[in-house]
Amino acid sequence: MYPRKHTGVGRMAKSKNHTAHNQSAKAHKNGIKKPKRQRYSSQKGMDPKFLRNLRFAKKHNVVAESS
Numbered sequence: 526m527y528p529r530k531h532t533g534v535g536r537m538a539k540s541k542n543h544t545a546h547n548q549s550a551k552a553h554k555n556g557i558k559k560p561k562r563q564r565y566s567s568q569k570g571m572d573p574k575f576l577r578n579l580r581f582a583k584k585h586n587v588v589a590e591s592s
């Protein structure tokens with residue numbers, strides 16, 4: 526015989542599409558941590574003229590020794 530096609534008669538519709546149950550507990554299990562801060566942020570995309578001047582400023586920023 527031919528296989529029966531399911532027409533959905535006699536089946537209940539799914540009602541629950543989303544739940545937040547236990548998600549908070551899972552998140553706090555190992556602790557919610559702040560993202561690690563890098564010491565120096567990236568200079569990618571900064572103004573090239575500014576970066577060039579910054580390099581020279583760092584190069585010549587010598588503290589005079591007092592003896």
